[in-house]
Amino acid sequence: EKHIVERDIEQRTTSLSNLAESSTAEERAIEQLRGQQFETVGREASIRNQVSSSKELIGRIRAHVERLESEEATARTQVSDVEIQLNTAREEHSGQQAGFDQLKNQLHAAEETYSKYKTGHADAVQIAADAKAQEESFRHRLQTIGELAVQRAYSTECVQRFFNHTRSLDWSPLGILADFVEVEPEYESLVEDFLRRELQYVVVVDRAQAERALAIVKDVSKGRLDCLVRNGSRTPELPAPIEGAIPLSGVIRFDDRVSHFSESIGDAYIVDNVDRAWELSERYPRCAFISRSGEVVRGHLVSWGEPEAHGPLSLKREIRELDRKMTMALRRTATLQEYAAGLDRLVKESESLKARLSLELQEAEKAILNSDHRVRSLAADLDRAEQRLTVTIAEIARLVEECEEAERSLAGHEHELVEIAARKADVDEEIQSRSERSEQLRTQTDLLRRDLAGLQSQLAVLEERRSTVTREIGTLAEQAADLEERSNHAETQIQQSVEQQEQTRERIRSLEERRRELVQERDRLDEAIVSATTSLEQLRGELHEAESRWDETRGLLDSWKDRHNVLEIEKTQVDSDLKHLSETCFNELNETIESVCLNFFEALPPGELEIQEQEFRGLREKIDAMGAVNMMAVEEYQQAEDRFQFLTSQHQDLLDSIRDTTQAIDEIDAVCRRQFKEAFEAINAGFTQAFVHLFGGGHGELRLLDGAGEADAGVEIVAQPPGKKLQNVLLLSGGEKALTALALLIALFRYKPSPFCVLDEVDAPLDDANVDRFAQMVRDMSEQTQFIVITHSKRTMETASTLYGVTMEEPGISKIVSVRLN
Known part of the structure; x- marks a missing residue:
């Protein structure tokens, strides 16, 4: 019975x-036909829209042509009238x-004469001003160098402090x-x-003054000071002549009061080269020989040093040179001012x-400008009228051609509509026939499915009956074997339990x-x-007290540094203000600030002084802006007026754009701040969680730095590993820094996951325990990230x-090797 049912099911x-x-x-065929039908309907709708648009376009073109023909006649009449007025x-x-x-x-002849005199006068004034400026430059430089000489700026620090102290005493060295x-x-x-x-030797009159100077150094200025006692009563001995060498004392002229110092350099000579x-030096080992390149050879000792850019001797020479230049500048300035x-x-x-002559020319120019303006206006009117006429004629021709093109396009679209209607009817008939055939096949399929379901139910009943009998036989055999095994196992368990x-x-x-021992140990x-x-x-x-004292000392030091900087x-x-005042006095008053200070001026109240300065600057700017008389001022004024109107409109557009841009920037800033706050809070929470997981405890967080806005504030990482106090991440060890960086990376990944992540030997500074926690974290995150x-x-x-596995058997060439896991 089962085989018969299976054969019927197969059929x-x-x-x-x-x-x-x-x-x-x-x-499938019906779907294709329906797709064709939809395309045909869409194409038909598109062509109908084009036909409607073409008809509307033709109507608008014809109305526009009629209006342009009327404008053409008006333009021809206007051109004729303007030509008569222009002639x-x-x-x-x-x-x-x-x-x-x-x-x-x-x-023009008068202006050339005036311009020649004016240019010559301006050049003379400029040359005189330059000469005056050069004179002031020499004076300022001479004053500056004099102050440097008085303050001993090129001397050692000890010598400077010594002379600064002696200025307050009733005694000073020579x-x-x-x-x-x-x-x-x-x-x-x-x-x-x-x-x-x-x-740098300090010259004094006698031994008493030398001892007094040394006492000042010991008590006040500190450092080292050398004193030279004046002695003009003895003529120094001349150095021994050496062939090919110039005695150093021969190129130095000493004052009679210190001429005895030349004996100290009697063994020094100048030679051409080292x-x-x-x-x-081999022949005269006790003498010092100085080459022109700066090397000093004495016996077996040679020395050289980088020459200083400035020193006391160069300072004296520069003062003498400036005195000479100052005298010449004074004479030149006086001559140029007379000229x-x-x-x-x-x-x-x-x-x-x-x-x-300018007044007479202005009257004639006014009349010419009026007539010239009228001529230009009429010429411009004529150009505009002719241009309007030309444009109208060209526009009419273009519109006529466009109308003809639209009519041709309309005829083509109407013919295409007829073809589309025929194709749509054929597709509808074929869809109808195939739909009827599909319905017949669906009816036959339903009948066969009902017969197949009945046969399958009958087969399932037979299969169930066979499987039930088989299961009952197997169950009885298993129960008998299980009872025997349980009996044997129970006896074995009783013996083991005892x-x-x-x-x-x-x-x-x-x-x-052991418990008693552990209690005692506890x-x-x-x-x-x-x-x-x-x-x-x-x-x-x-420790707390020491830190408090250190903070107080550090605060006091910072306050003194701030005061020094202020x-x-x-x-x-x-x-800077003094330099600016000096330049202003020279440029505005043609005088130095020293000469202005010598004169007496009645002081004005602050408010009135500011008003006077504003009025002066306004008049000065007006005079500079006027320049020479412009004969084309009327025409330039009209052009400037038109340009001003245009720029005014552009300025208003720019203001509107700036306002809109500012508003957009404010909105963007608000969104940025909100998004930054959300991201920072989410990343900070993720960082804290990852930090605790990787370190097995502790605390870590992100903080915004003080003193900046939320949008551009810096971020500080604060970490507290287990068993340590809270501190900056820069104070952690290498392994702790690596784990902290990993915690931040994991927080960033959790906030904005990435499909891939490459980690290059990040576990190198970690010990085994931290490597295990790091590996567990990677396993947990591998579900979202590769x-x-x-x-x-x-x-x-x-x-x-x-x-x-990656290896490099040859330099610069890497290759992959197999890795076997046991």
Whole structure:
């Protein structure tokens, strides 16, 4: 019975598959036809819209052509009238231009004369001002160098402090040795470098003054000070002549009061080069030989030093040179000022003649400008009228051509609509026929499916009956075997339980003894912990007091540094203001600030002074802006007026754009701040969680730095590993820094996940415990992110699902090797 039912099911299944294939083919064909139908309908709608648009366009073009033909007739009449008016205006303008040219030639000759005198006067004034500026420059430089000489700026710090102190006393030394010597310019740098220390000797009258000077150094200025006692009663001995060498004392001229110092340098000579110095030092080992390049050879000792840019000798030479230049500048300034005064008289005379001719020319120019303006206006009107006529004719031709093109396009669209209607009817008929065929196939399929379902139910009943009998037989056999096995197992368990009971009793006795020992050990450890805690609290108190004292000292130092910086800034501002006042006095008053300070001026109230300065600047700007008389001022005014109107409209547009842009920026800033706050809070929470997981405890957080807005504030990472106090991340060890960075990376990934993440030996500074926590974190995050980890740690490798070995057998060439896991 089962085989008969299975054969009937197979026949029904084959028939059902054939019907399903036929039905699917029909439905696929119907879908294709419907797609064609939809395309045809869409195309028909599009063409109908184009036809409607073409008809509307043709109507608008024809109405526009009629309006343009009317405008063409009006434009032709306007061109004729403007041509007549333009010819009349040009004849009047020619007559006025002849008289104007004659006056213009006379004025041109007067202006050339005036310009020549004016240019000569301006050049003379500028040259005189330059000479005056050069004179002031020399004076300021001389004053500055004089102050440097008085303050001993090029002396050692000890010498400067010594002279600064003696200014407040009733006694002062004669000066330093550099004040009493003169050196030939050729050897100045050599002498200054060789006698760098000796030139700082303080010259005193006698031994008592020397002892007094040394006492000042010991008590006040500190450092080292050398004193030279004046002695002009003895003539120094001349140095021994050496062939090829110049005695150093021969190029230095000493004052009579310090002439005895030349004996100290009697063994010093100047030679041409260092080779010559070595040669002479072998013959005269007790003498010093100075080459022109700066090397000093004495016996077997040679030395050289970088020459100083400035020194006391160069300072004295520069003062003498400035005195000479100052005298020449004073003479040149006086001569140039007399020449400028003579040119100023000639300028005034030529200016009066030019003013008279300018008035006559202005009257003639007004008449010409009026007629010229009328001519240009009429010419512009004529150009506009002709341009309007040309544009109208071209527009009419273009519209006629466009209308013809639209009519041709309309005819083509109507013909295409007829073809589309025929295609749509054919598609509808074919869809109808295929739908009927598909319905018949669907009916036959339903009948076959009902027969197949009945046969399948009958087969299932037979299968169920057979399987039930088979299961009952197997169950009875299994129960018998199980009962036998359970009986044997129960006897074995009874014997084992008796043995385990004895072992457990023995174990309980040993654990009780171990518990008593541990209780005693715990009591001893509690006492040790209490004593260690007391000592720790004392140390913490001492540390807190030391930190408080350190903070107070550091605060006091910072306050003094701030005060010093404020004073430096005030000094710079005062110097800048003084320089600005000096330049302003010279540019505005043509006088130095010293001469202005010598004069007396009545002080104005602050409010009135500001009003007077504003009025002065306004008048000065107006005079500079006026320049020469512009003959085309009327025309330029009209152009400027038009340009002003255009720029005004553009300015308003810019203001509107700025307002809109500012509003958009404010909105963007608000969104940015909100998004930043949300992101920061989410990342901070993720960082705290990841930090605790990786460190196995502790605390970590992100903080915004103070002193900045929320949008541009910096972010500080604060970490507290287990067993340590809260501190900045920069104070952590290498491994702790690596774990903290990983915690931040994980927080960023959780806020904005990425499909891939590459970690290059991040576990190198970590110990085994931290590597395990890091590997567990990677495993947890691998569900959302694909990790590529480069590592040498075996514990990290155990976490990976896939391993690749990379080696470099040859320099610069890497390759992948197989990795076998055991």
